[in-house]
Amino acid sequence: MKKLVYLFVSLHFSLSVFSQEKANNISVKLIADGAITIDGKLDEDAWKSADSGNQFWQFFPSDSTRSINPTEFRLLYDEHTIYIGIRAEVKSDNYVVSSLRRDFGGAANDNVTLMFDTFNDGTTAFLFGMTPYGVQREVFVSGGGSDFNTSWDQKWQLQSTKFDDHYILEAAIPFSSIKFHEGATSWRVQCYRWDMQTNEQSAWSRVPQNQLLSSLAFMGNMQFEKPLGKSRKPIAIIPYVNALTSRNFATDSNDSKLSFGGDAKLSIGNSMNLDITVNPDFSNVEVDENFTNLTRFEVFIPEKRQFFIDNNDLFGGYGDAYGSANPFFSRRIGLASDAMGNLIENRILGGVRLSGKLNDNWRLGFLNLQTAADTKNEIASNNNMMFALQRKMFSRSSLGFFAVNRQTFGDYKFMDPANEYNRVFGIEYNLASADNSLTGKFYLHKSLQPNDTKGNYSWQTTITWQPRKFNYILDFQYVDEDFRADLGFVQRTGVLKNGNGFSYNFYPKSGKVSRHSPGAMALYYWRPDMDWKKSDHVYNLYYSINFTNQSTLRADYRNNYVYLTHGFDPTRTPNGVPLPGKEGYTYNNFSLSYNSNPGKVLSFTSNLSGGQFFNGESYSAATVLTYRIQPWVSLSLNTRYDAIRLPSPHSDANLWLVSPKVDVTFSKNVFWSTLVQYSNQRDNLGINSKLQWRFAPLSDLYLVYNDNYFTKDFGPKFRSINLKLTYWLNL
Template sequence: MTKEVLLMIALRWLNFQKPYLLKNKLFIFLILFQTSLSSQNSTNATQATANPIIDGNVLDDSAWNNANVITNFTQKSPDEGEPSSEKTIVKLIYSSKFLYVSVVCYDSNPDGIVISDSRRDAPLNNTDSFMFVLDTFKDQQNGYVFGTNAAGIEYDAQVIGGDGMSMNSSRQSVGVGANLNINWDASWEVKTIIGDFGWSAEFAIPFKTLRFSSQENQNWGINFQRNIAQKNEQSFWAPIPRQFSLNRLSLAGNVTGINIPSSRNIKIMPYALGLSNNANEEDVKSDETKNDFGFDAKIGITSSLNLDVTYNTDFAQVEADEQQINLDRFSLFFPEKRSFFLENAGLFSSGENTFYGPDIEMFFSRRIGIANDGSLVPILGGGRLTGEMGGFKIGALSMQTKEVKNIANAENYGVYRIRKELPNRTNFGALITSKNDLNSSANNKAYALDGAYGIGETIQLKGFLATSDLPADSDNNSDSYAYMLEANRNTQALTTQLRYSEVGKNFNPEMGYVRRLGYRKILFRILNRTRPKDFYGILELRPHITYWSYWDFDGFQQSGYLHIDNHWEFRNGYRIDTAVNFIWEGVKSPFEIVNGVTVPNNSYANSELHTRFNSNLTKPISLIVVSKIGGFFSGNRRNTDTTFRFRLGERFTSEIISKYNDVSLPEGKFYTHLLRSRFTYAFNPQMYIQSLLQYNNQSDQWSMNWRFIWQQSAATGLYIVYNQTQDYDGIPTDLNIRSLVFKYSYLFDID
C-alpha cells in the first residue's frame, strides 16, 4: 500500500470524526502512519570501485563518492517524530570481503561533543555515538549491532528475539537471556575523526564475521541510530517509536544490492599463560607457579553455520565477580562473564526472567568449570556448533571438565537446541541439557519447550514448559516440572504484562539455575508513557504498577510485592522516581539473615518509601541515589545505594558504589555495607588499565582485581591480571590470597 493511498484513507476517516475527537485521533494516526511506513525505508549498497582507507576521514575519501546517500533521520527523543536537529549522512559500499559503512555526523557545536569512555564495548547511551543493526537473514528476530563513539571505540552485540523493548533511553540489556548480548565480540575495524563539521567514522565489517543465507543477491534488514549527548537526542533512519529501541528489527529498513560469494573462514587463537599463586590461610602457606597453553578455534562450515572448538580452556583475563549482599533466604545469581559461554548465549537461553534476574535458566553456563564452593575446575576442552540449517536455528555444545580431588568429579556437559523462527516475532523451540559424572552413574537430564507468538506489532504471547530428572534423594516420582505463560502488549502509550508460572518441588535441572522451588506465581505490570509539552522541563512521565506474588501448593504466600511508581524524566537528563512498595513475606522455617540474627517463622506485611534521583549521566560528574525506608520482616530497614561517576576527558573513568542497609529487628540490629570502586584509564580504544576494588562487611573481606589489557583483536592480545583477597577485622589480617597472571593470545585468520 502506497503512502498516498494510506493518506487518502486516513483523511476520509478523519472527515467523519466529531471535532472534539479530531485532535487526539489525528495524533494517533500520525504515529501509526509513521510506524507503518518505517519498514519502507530502503537503500542499495554500491559495489566499491576502490576500497576506502579506514581512517575516519570520510569527506576526503573518493571511494565514497558514488555511494547512495542515506539521511533524513527522525527523532525518538526528545521530540518524537521530528527531524533530527543535526544532519547525518550515511553511505554503504562493499567489496568481495568487506561491508563498508561511513557516517558524517554534522554538529553545529563540535566543542560540545561528549566522549564518556574509550574502552571496547563501553556503553554508547551517554556519549555522542553512531550505531547500526544488520538483520542478515531478514527474519526480524536475530541481528548484529555495530557502533562507535567520537573516540573510535569498537562496540558490537548480538540481537536475540528482535523485541527491541525499551523502558527508557538509559537502559541497555546485557548478558544471558537478554534481548541484546553485548558480550559477542567480532573482528572488524572502525576509525573516527573530529573536525569543525562535527565527527565522522568509517567501518570495515568482514563478511566472514557475519552469518547470512547463501542466496546470490542479499536482502538484509538495516537501521541506523545517532545519539547527540549534549541535547539528549536519539534519532533513527527508519523511525522507532518511544517504546522500542534500535533492536526492534521488524521496524528496520532494507538494504539490497549486496552480491557476494559464500566463503568459509578459520580462526585459530592459541594462548600461552604464566601464573603465580600465593595463599596465606589459617597458618597454612602455599605458593604455586604454573605455565600453560591452549587454543580456541572458529571454523566457518558454511556462511550460516559455525563451529567453535576450545582446548584447555582458560578465563584468567575475566574480571572478578561483583560481590553481593543477601538479605533473604534465596540463592544469589551471579552472571556469566566468560567470553566462550557468552557468545551465542541467547540461542541456548530458555526459562523465565524477572525484573531482578532469572527465576529459571535451563542452561546456566557457570555450572561448567566452577564448583559449588566457588573453586575453579579445569576445563579440558569442548566444542559448540551454532547457526542455521534447513530453516532451523540449531545449537549444540559439549564441554569436558577435569577431576579435582575432594572438590569435583570429572564431568561432561551437553546442551542441544533447535528453534524455528517465523515472521512477526514468532518462534518455537526445544532444548535438552545433559550432565554426566564420569566417576559414577550420577547423571541428570532436563528438557524444555518454549515459544512466542506475535500478534500485530504490539502483542506477543510466550510460553515455557520444562521437566527434569528427579533429585537423587527424592522419594517422590512427580513434581519435576516448570512452566510459564505470558502475554505482553506494548504500545506507544501503554505497556502491559501478565504472567503465570509454576515450579514443582522436585524440579532439578542440574545444569541450570532455579531461584526457588515449589511455588505458583502471578505477575502483572502496567506502565504508561506520557510526554507533556512545555511542562516544567519534563520529557516523559512513566507512572506504573508492578505486582507479583509467590504461593506454595498449600496456598501459603511465600512472597509478594506491589510497586506503585512514577518516573519523572527531564529534558536536561535528570530523573526522579517516587514510589511506594508493599511487601509480604511468609517464613515457614526460621532462617539466619546474618550471623547471630534469626528471622522467626511468621507472615510479615510491610510498606516502604522508594525514591531515586540521578543527574545527567552524560556529564563528567554524575550521581545516582536510590533510597528505601520502611518495614522489613519483623522490624525496619533504611537502605541507600549511591553511585558516583567521574570522568576526566575521554581516557579516565571512575565509578564508586556504596550499598548500605541499616536493619533493626526485635531479634537483633545489624548493618551491611558493600563498597565497590572501578577505575579505568584508556591509552587508546585497544589498550587500557582497569581496577575493581571491593569491600563487604558481611564477610569482613576486601578484594582487588587489577587488569592491563592490550587487545590486538576482539578476543586476543596481552592480559596482565593481579588478584588479591584479604580478610579484614577492623585492620587487615595476615589471611590473604594473591595471584598474578600473564596471558598472551594471538589471532591467526585463515581465509
C-alpha cells in the first residue's frame, strides 16, 4: 500500500512540474474612487486606457480554434471595489435569457462569467456571471472547479446595455464581498462565455474539451498596479420574522406561531468568516424535489441552507469521492427520527461557524450547533461539532485532518446509552495535478461510540487519469460494518468496493458530432463478514455522443448481480411479500438517454430503460419538458413512470412521479413559482407556491403556501402558509 501511494504521489509531482501552455496576463489599473459609474456604457476614460483580455479560445464544439464571436473584458480597481467591463459581439439581438431570476443556470442563457482564484491555489474561486439582461449570479466554486454552490450570495452591482450586434456589461464587486490576502499583488482569473446563438462556449484561457470549462487548472493572471489593502468587510446582521399558520389533518390539529431570529456575519482579517446563527428558520428554502427510489439505500439530497454555504467544501468535502460515505453531511443537523422512526424537524437553537484561510497554505473550518430537546417525540438535545484543518500540497493538492462529534446533552429515559455520542476522526490527501489530468483521493477515517472496542474504519484509494483522449478510473474503498457517522452520509457498511472504468474520446474535425466516447466500467462489492463473498457487481458498457448543437445522446448496457442478505421489496408495497434474502440475483438491463439543446425555447430530456430486474422485469420512461416565454415565464413538466413486474407471490408496481412547475419573473426583484409534485410511491400530492419580493439587496419578503394530500384515499394531509421577512443590514 505504501509503495502504491508513493508511486501516485511521485507521478503527480512529476506531472505538476511540466509547464502548461503559457498563461495569459492582464494588468489591473488603480483608479480614483468614484471614477466609474455603473450604467452599462463603459464611456469613462479609465475604461479606454484599461488593459483588455480578448482572443478567446473555443471550448465547444471544438477546442482548437478561436471563438466565432469576439469577447473582450477589462478590469479596474479602487480602494474598495473591483470593476468589470465586458463587450460581447453577437449575430443578432435575439438573445437567449431564460428568466430574470438571480442565480440563473449557465447552460440555458447567453452569459459571460468571471472566476477569481484570489488565493492562487487552483482549488476554490469566486464566480460572478452576467446575462445581456443584467441578471446576476454568484457561485462559490470548490473541488478545483467541479463543485458549484449557487446558494452563496453577495452584494454587487451590474448594469447591461443591448445592441443589435453586441452587448455591454458593467459590474462593480466590492472587495468586502470576497476573501483575499491583504497585500496581494495578483490573482488568477478566468473569463468564459456561453454564446447560445452560435452554440459556442469559449474561454480567455484555453481549456481542453475533456476537462470542465470551469476547471481552475486553466486560468490566467491578473496583476494589480499596487498591493491590495484590507477588505474592510462590514459586519452583516440578517434578522428575520416569520409568521406561520398550519393545519395537520392527520392529527386534526392547528398551529400558529410567530418566530424570529437571525444570522450575523463577521470578518476576521481578510480571509476568515465567522457566521453566527440564533434560532434559525429555513422555511423559505426551496422544497426538495421528489424522486422514485428503487434501491435498498438512502439517496443523497444536497444542502441549500445559506448558513452552511461559505467554504462548504471544508466541511462537506471529506470522504468518498463519489458521495456514498461522507463523515459530515450538514443536512443531518436540524432533522431527527421520532419514536416511530419518522424523520421530523428538530429545532436548531443556535450555533457558530468559522471558516477560511489562515495563510497561503492553511485553511481552517470549525462548526458548532446546538439542537433542542423534543421529549414528546423522544429526541434528545445534541451538540453537533466539526473541526477541519487543510494544508495545500504542491500546486493544487491538499492534506486534510478533521474531527466530527455529536454529543447528547442531558439525561433522558428514552435514550439508548450506545447513542450518547458518536465521533469520527480522519486524514485525507486530495490529489490534483497542475493540468488536472491526474486526480485522486486517499483517506482513512475512524468512528468511536460508547462501549466500542472494534476497528470501525473507513478508507478509500481512488485515482482518475484523464489526458485528452481517454479517461481511466481506479477505485478501492472499505467501510467497516460497525463504522458510524451520525452526522454523515453512509449508504452502506460492511463492504469492500473495487472498480475500474475506461473511456476513449474521439474528436471529429467536422460534422454534427463534437465528441463521441465508448466506455466500460466494472464495479464489485465484497462482504468481509461472509468470508469475502461477492455481494454485488455491475458491468457497464456505454457509448456517449456530444453533438455540435449542444444536445447529447448516451446508450448503456448493464449486467447486474445482487446478493440479498435480507428480504427486500423494491415496490415497497404495504404488507407485500419481499424477495427472499440469502439469495443471489443476476439480471441485465439497458438505458437510452437524450438531452436536447437547453438554449432552445422548447427543450427536453428523456430516458428510457428496461430489462430484467431481480427475478422479474422493470421498465422506466422519464422526461423533463421545458418551455420558455423568455425572459418572463418558464413552464416545465417532469414525469417518470416505473413498471415493476415480479413473479407471484411478489407484488407488481406502477409508480408515477409527475411534477409540473411554473416560474414567473415579473422583474429582477419580484418572482413567483409554483411546484406540484405527485408521487404514488410516497402517497403524496404536494403543492408549493412561493411569491418573493427582493425589496433591497439580499433582503426579501416571502409568502409561501404549502399543501399536501394523500393520493390513495384522496384527502388533505398537511397545509401551511407563512409570511417571512429577512433583511440584510451592513454595519
